[in-house]
Amino acid sequence: MSITHLKxxxxxDSKTPLWLQIRNELFNCLxxxxxxxxxxxPNEKTLVELFNVSIGTIRKxxxxxxxxxxxxxxxxxxxxxxxxxxxxxxxxxxHFALNGSDEKQSPNVEFISFETKKATKSQxxxxxxxxxSTVFQIYNKLGLNKKFYIxxxxxxPQDKFPGLTQEIxxxxxxxxxxxxxxxxxxxxxxxxxxxxxxxxNEKISKLLNIPINxxxxxxxxxxxxxxxxxxxLRTSYVHTSDIDYIHSQNSTFGExx
Amino acid sequence: MSITHLKxxxxxDSKTPLWLQIRNELFNCLxxxxxxxxxxxPNEKTLVELFNVSIGTIRKxxxxxxxxxxxxxxxxxxxxxxxxxxxxxxxxxxHFALNGSDEKQSPNVEFISFETKKATKSQxxxxxxxxxSTVFQIYNKLGLNKKFYIxxxxxxPQDKFPGLTQEIxxxxxxxxxxxxxxxxxxxxxxxxxxxxxxxxNEKISKLLNIPINxxxxxxxxxxxxxxxxxxxLRTSYVHTSDIDYIHSQNSTFGExx
DNA sequence: TATATTATATCATATATATGAATTTTTATT
DNA sequence: AATAAAAATTCATATATATGATATAATATA
Numbered sequence: 001m002s003i004t005h006l007k008x009x010x011x012x013d014s015k016t017p018l019w020l021q022i023r024n025e026l027f028n029c030l031x032x033x034x035x036x037x038x039x040x041x042p043n044e045k046t047l048v049e050l051f052n053v054s055i056g057t058i059r060k061x062x063x064x065x066x067x068x069x070x071x072x073x074x075x076x077x078x079x080x081x082x083x084x085x086x087x088x089x090x091x092x093x094x095h096f097a098l099n100g101s102d103e104k105q106s107p108n109v110e111f112i113s114f115e116t117k118k119a120t121k122s123q124x125x126x127x128x129x130x131x132x133s134t135v136f137q138i139y140n141k142l143g144l145n146k147k148f149y150i151x152x153x154x155x156x157p158q159d160k161f162p163g164l165t166q167e168i169x170x171x172x173x174x175x176x177x178x179x180x181x182x183x184x185x186x187x188x189x190x191x192x193x194x195x196x197x198x199x200x201n202e203k204i205s206k207l208l209n210i211p212i213n214x215x216x217x218x219x220x221x222x223x224x225x226x227x228x229x230x231x232x233l234r235t236s237y238v239h240t241s242d243i244d245y246i247h248s249q250n251s252t253f254g255e256x257x
Numbered sequence: 258m259s260i261t262h263l264k265x266x267x268x269x270d271s272k273t274p275l276w277l278q279i280r281n282e283l284f285n286c287l288x289x290x291x292x293x294x295x296x297x298x299p300n301e302k303t304l305v306e307l308f309n310v311s312i313g314t315i316r317k318x319x320x321x322x323x324x325x326x327x328x329x330x331x332x333x334x335x336x337x338x339x340x341x342x343x344x345x346x347x348x349x350x351x352h353f354a355l356n357g358s359d360e361k362q363s364p365n366v367e368f369i370s371f372e373t374k375k376a377t378k379s380q381x382x383x384x385x386x387x388x389x390s391t392v393f394q395i396y397n398k399l400g401l402n403k404k405f406y407i408x409x410x411x412x413x414p415q416d417k418f419p420g421l422t423q424e425i426x427x428x429x430x431x432x433x434x435x436x437x438x439x440x441x442x443x444x445x446x447x448x449x450x451x452x453x454x455x456x457x458n459e460k461i462s463k464l465l466n467i468p469i470n471x472x473x474x475x476x477x478x479x480x481x482x483x484x485x486x487x488x489x490l491r492t493s494y495v496h497t498s499d500i501d502y503i504h505s506q507n508s509t510f511g512e513x514x
Numbered sequence: 515t516a517t518a519t520t521a522t523a524t525c526a527t528a529t530a531t532a533t534g535a536a537t538t539t540t541t542a543t544t
Numbered sequence: 545a546a547t548a549a550a551a552a553t554t555c556a557t558a559t560a561t562a563t564g565a566t567a568t569a570a571t572a573t574a
Contacts, residue, residue: 017557043524054559059525067324075525076566092506102449192359194501197454197472215454215472220501244451244477247504249349272565274527300554311529316555332555333536 003034003050004042010051022051022061030070030081030187031226037083037181041071070189084177084188093177093191096243098144104246105144112139112151112207114166116158126222127157127230134158138169141207149243151207155233160186177223180231187225188232194220195245204237217245260291260307261299267308276317279308283318287327287338287444288483294340294438298328327446341434341445350434350448353500355401361503362401369396369408369464371423373415383479384414384487391415395426398464406500408464412490417443434480437489443482445489450478452502461494474502 008025010018029035042050047058062079065071073079082088086106097104119127119135127135135155142150154176158164161184172179180186199213210216217240223232238245265282267275286292299307304315319336322328330336339345343363354361376384376392384392392412399407411433415421418441429436437443456470467473474497480489495502 019557045524054561056560057558060557062525073525074567076523076568078524078567095504097451190506192503192505194354194503195452195474196497196501197474197495198497199472215456217452217454217474238454240453240455244453246449246451247352248449249447276527302554311531313530314528317527319555330555331537333538333553335537335554 002042003029004046006034006050008051010053018051018053019057019060019064022047022053022057023064025051026061026065027070027226033185035081037081037187039081040078041081043078084175084181086174086178089175089177094142095193095246096144096150096238097246098243102246107142107144107150108146108148110141110148111170112141114138114169119155119157123155123233126233127155129157129159136161136164139207144243147242148208149239151204151237153235153237155235156231160184160231186231188223189225190228191221191223193222196220200237200239208237208239210239214239216240219245259299260286261303263291263307265308267310275308275310276314276321279304279310279314279318280321282308283322284327284483290442292338294338294444296338297335298338300335341432341438343431343435346432346434351399352450352503353401353407353495354503355500359503364399364401364407365403365405367398367405368427369398371395371426376412376414380412380490383490384412386414386416393418393421396464401500404499405465406496408461408494410492410494412492413488417441417488443488445480446482447485448478448480450476452476457494457496465494465496467496471496473497476502 006029008022010021010025012018014021026035026041035041041047041062044055044058044062047062048055051058062071062073066073066079070082071079072082094104094107096107115137117135117137118132119129121131123135124131124133129135135157138152138154138156140152140154141148142152156164161180164184168183169179172183174182177188180188196218197215198218200208200210200216202212204210204216205212205214208216217236217238219234219236219238221232221234221236222230223234224230263286265279267278267282269275271278283292283298292298298304298319301312301315301319304319305312308315319328319330323330323336327339328336329339351361351364353364372394374392374394375389376386378388380392381388381390386392392414395409395411395413397409397411398405399409413421418437421441425440426436429440431439434445437445453475454472455475457465457467457473459469461467461473462469462471465473474493474495476491476493476495478489478491478493479487480491481487
């Protein structure tokens with residue numbers, strides 16, 4: 001059923017601006033999966049009729065969702081729901097570049113292991129699942145220029161990824177977040193990372209072929225979906241002799257909505 | 258002389274949209290310091306007359322500069338040029354939080370040393386100054402909750418900071434970037450950081466009171482002003498046992514203009 | 515069939531205007 | 545002088561409309 005058959009209630013007397021109400025209604029369509037990743041959303045004229053407001057108000061609402069990263073407008077073509085794919089992955093969630101370079105490249109990825117485990121207390125707490133529930137623990141190696149500098153440990157709760165197997169995981173043709181999106185209907189909307197410098201333990205030093213106790217970067221990433229529901233805990237161990245973690249920013253943060 | 262007396266030439270036949278031409282003209286006023294940090298810019302009606310376009314076009318241009326962080330609009334009050342101060346510093350350029358916390362706090366800062374030196378080759382190259390020219394090298398300690406976890410080394414070219422002395426530097430009542438802005442007319446617009454994990458050398462281990470060779474975070478920050486002119490090289494050495502470097506992001510980057 | 519042209523759909527830019535909300539300034543009142 | 549009320553200023557929201565730019569689809573032509 002298309003969203004053009006849905007009924008939206010916009011309150012013209014609300015103190016919340018119309019454009020924000022519409023933005024929120026459209027956001028809820030994304031959240032409730034009534035608009036799926038990659039999908040073409042109704043054109044502006046249709047949205048005008050659907051919400052019974054002027055086109056400027058529609059453009060404001062859609063424009064905000066575009067700035068937030070949920071929609072992508074293409075002139076002459078239409079407006080689409082953002083989806084995770086190889087190209088978006090590269091620029092969003094992979095923050096590394098070779099020494100001396102400012103350009104992010106596509107990383108090479110190699111599978112290490114796939115296990116089913118019981119969540120630790122802190123994992124369960126962070127994931128919002130009962131203590132001791134089942135999680136998948138997946139190790140990957142990542143790198144640049146055919147060398148490997150990064151070990152990734154992924155923890156995801158089994159209940160949100162029913163039926164996930166090593167074969168499905170390694171058989172994916174796209175990014176991990178694309179797998180979540182297309183096979184498990186989970187759309188990662190935001191990530192936050194915390195970085196520390198630590199010493200490599202035996203496992204990491206073997207995997208990355210570096211001396212034990214070598215200084216490495218440890219990155220704890222929390223991947224969330226709509227409404228800040230935590231989906232994935234990812235820990236990256238990075239040998240940074242040849243690569244840098246990169247973080248750029250302008251003078252101020254974008255406006256919160 | 259107020260910018261209301263300046264003459265702007267807007268080309269209505271250009272393929273560049275009017276709003277972008279106006280955004281660029283206003284940006285150039287910032288760049289050329291015809292609009293200073295903290296200053297109230299002309300109201301929308303005046304801008305309409307100045308550029309001879311409709312108010313919607315003005316709002317689009319100003320709105321973009323607001324999103325970029327250069328202007329701040331206040332309903333009922335006016336639109337102001339962004340300025341570096343204590344509050345903005347906290348949320349823009351200080352990326353640390355205590356373990357377990359997601360909240361950035363205001364750091365405590367302690368001066369260590371101020372020296373005049375000859376730039377190394379790479380420093381000169383990065384700063385765009387002749388090899389061997391004079392730079393100021395300044396060390397600070399930073400931390401949270403009265404403890405110190407960070408050593409900052411700042412390198413800035415003498416020619417861009419004429420007359421800077423240790424007394425002026427330590428006598429500042431606000432942030433370092435506020436000092437650049439108000440005393441030397443240099444406005445930092447963007448920063449990029451590259452992070453590595455390294456082992457603490459003797460100097461850092463003494464300054465931070467940690468064992469030699471302890472794993473620490475090394476952050477190379479390049480601070481730039483308008484048109485990507487590099488102003489400051491800052492290297493931070495961070496003992497991350499008690500604090501995290503924090504980096505959050507949404508699904509996509511903001512649109513480039 | 516292959517290519518060029520035309521039409522259509524869709525978002526982008528721009529104008530004009532009216533009303534509302536938030537803040538400061540001015541005026542009136544006690 | 546102190547307080548309250550009114551006015552002025554400024555940005556925010558919303559409508560209505562016209563034209564342009566871009567990509568795709570349909571059609572005409574060689």
